[in-house]
Amino acid sequence: MKRSRFPFIVTGLVLVFFYLPILILVVDSFNASRFGGAWRGFSLKWYVRLFHEPAIWTAARNTLVIALIVTFVSLLLGTTSALALHRFSKSRFQRVHYTLIYTPLVVPEILMGISLLMAFVAAGVKLGMGTIILAHVTFCISYVALVVLGRLQDFDFTVVEAARDLGATGWTATRRVLLPMLAPGLAAAGLIAFTLSVDDFVITFFVAGPGSTTLPIRVYSMIKHGATPLINALSTLLLALTFTTVLVSQRLSKSGALEGGQ
Amino acid sequence: MAEFLEFKNVSKRFGAIQAVDGVSLEIKRGEFFALLGPSGCGKTTMLRIAAGFETPDAGQVFLAGREITDLPPNRRPVNTIFQSYALFPHLTVRDNIAFGLQIAKKPKAEIDREVETMLRLIRLEDQAGKKPDLLSGGQRQRVAVARALINKPGVLLLDEPLAALDLKLRQRMLIELDMIHDQVGITFLYVTHDQSEAMSLSDRIAVMNAGRIEQIGAPAEIYEAPRTSFVAAFIGDTNFLEGVVADHPEPEYSRLRIEGLPDATVYNDKQIADGHKIFLSIRPEKIQISRDRPEPKPKRNAVPAVVEDVIYLGPTTKYWVRAGEHRLQVLRQHARFFLDEKPIRWKDDVWVFWHGDDGFMLEGFRRDDEKLVAAPPQKVGEA
Ligand SMILES: Nc1ncnc2c1ncn2[C@@H]1O[C@H](COP(=O)(O)OP(=O)(O)O)[C@@H](O)[C@H]1O
Ligand SMILES: [Mg+2]
Secondary structure: OOOOOHHHHHHHHHHHHHHHHHHHHHHHHOEOOOOOOOOOOEOOHHHHHHHOOHHHHHHHHHHHHHHHHHHHHHHHHHHHHHHHHHHOOOOHHHHHHHHHHHHHHHOOHHHHHHHHHHHHHHHOOOOOHHHHHHHHHHHHHHHHHHHHHHHHHOOOOHHHHHHHHOOOOHHHHHHHHHHHHHHHHHHHHHHHHHHHHHHOOHHHHHHOOOOOOOHHHHHHHHHHOOOHHHHHHHHHHHHHHHHHHHHHHHHHOOOOHHHHHO | OOEEEEEEEEEEEEOOEEEEEEEEEEEEOOOEEEEEOOOOOOHHHHHHHHHOOOOOOEEEEEEOOEEOOOOOHHHOOEEEEOOOOOOOOOOOHHHHHHHHHHHOOOOHHHHHHHHHHHHHHOOOHHHOOOOHHHOOHHHHHHHHHHHHHOOOOOEEEEEOOOOOOOHHHHHHHHHHHHHHHHHHOOEEEEEEOOHHHHHHHOOEEEEEEOOEEEEEEOHHHHHHOOOEHHHHHHOOOOEEEEEEEEEEEEOOEEEEEOOOOOOEEEEOOOOOOOOOEEEEEEOHHHOEEEOOOOOOOOOEEEEEEEEEEEEEOOOEEEEEEEEOOEEEEEEEEOOOOOOOOOOOOOOOEEEEEEEOOOEEEEOEOOHHHHHHOOOOOOOOOOO
């Protein structure tokens, strides 16, 4: 029986469409040519040049500091939120809570960026690292909460009761049983928050201030100055970072809760 | 002091469901006490109230004379073996067992010593380093027992601990639990829906139905002298006969008028007065069956009947017979099966007979409980 080739062709085209530009970018970052296009031989010089740009280092440091703080804060708040959502799933209050948690995932980023900017300006907050962290936390919480909620849904809470039964206080049971058992899910959620924070451009663009440039913003301003090969190198590095975190987080979320949360 | 764990008029409602309905229960120190009843009758809720996971809407719980109704679970000297065992999957067998003592901040040397003792008790010394996932069902169950017992609780609560095991393993664990109970001497409150488990293990049984206790007593008492139709039908099989007390030929015995049957002599320890309608429960194995009319004897009730069905069960054979409008089940153990007189077959005319002491007058009867008893076969093409 002859099988239709059609699905293969479509799949192939989709892959090409998605990944060819990225592949070209990665290959070009190793191209000795200044203007891309023609291959002038393998070179690491753009990477070397990149490492000698102080502005890049500052941006990298900012990005990392922001991402780490955002990961920590949104893990803390998102997990708490998920626990409340799960525990009191039937109350009307928590249904409102769920909607609020879900909303940032569907609101257009540009809208969030503008509204956050307006909120900060109205409140007289100085734009900078602080505002970026706040902005990132607002949407990272949602992802963390949904991923953790997915985990809680197939979590058997009798183990927590067992710990209480054996003499543990509520807090000890949480610390010694609930959290260790949720650890893989929490790690996956944390990595998602980290990746989202590192990658975010639109919202960051609105709420960033002087001296708080992050890598995506840096890439954007470099494009305006036409430093293409450097951007390729930087983007390739960002890509590698994102890819690794996503891979690790997928490893950690074997149950597919990650997909369910997004 | 006799009562150790005591429930006083305890009630618990979940929305529209009255899970526990005014239960009073007294369990003695060191006793192996079973709470027996069908699924959904409120057994687990009772255990959870004892453990502190549920607060009763009304009533009180006492342990060794002290009220514990509102004490949180971690402050009760009571430990539970959960239906699913609820072992900690991220901890080794050793750390699972040590958990209670670690929480209590006992010195490390003492914890190690106690854990070793427990591992020996459950014979899992060589599995101590494994995670629970790698253990078999029976081994997990034993770890759950050790984890609960290491705290030396006043009462051990067990929620259908054998339900997840297959039949052979269940029988082995039954013996093991019994041995552990004898060794540690702790009070066991054992919840099950399996009457044979309750019968074989317990000192006393409370039979529960729809949130209430129907009867409390030793296994033999519950089986031989059921007080209600529910107890009679839930524990073992039985026949129900409805009749009216006619008169008292002897102080302890009444003559019972049963429609469509000759008058029957029955033991009437409850002194039910003449003229009252009552229900009689007669267990199938208490009724005898034969082709020939049995010799008349005092207090022997004999009824002619027709065999409607014969079910060979190995050690026994069950006969469904019709006597007038009544269908009765009769269980017969056969000694020397092949040498017995000519076997009784379908459509044979027989006599069934029983002693007046073997029928038991019920205090409570509900039509619904008849459904719990094995139903007579419906023959295809039978007129
Ligand atoms: N947390 C709960 N919420 C609502 N209904 C419950 C809850 N726990 C038990 N029930 C109900 O109470 C009744 C008794 O339950 P349970 O004590 O678990 O019975 P058993 O252990 O005898 O099977 C059942 O009808 C059950 O559905
Ligand atoms: Mg139950």
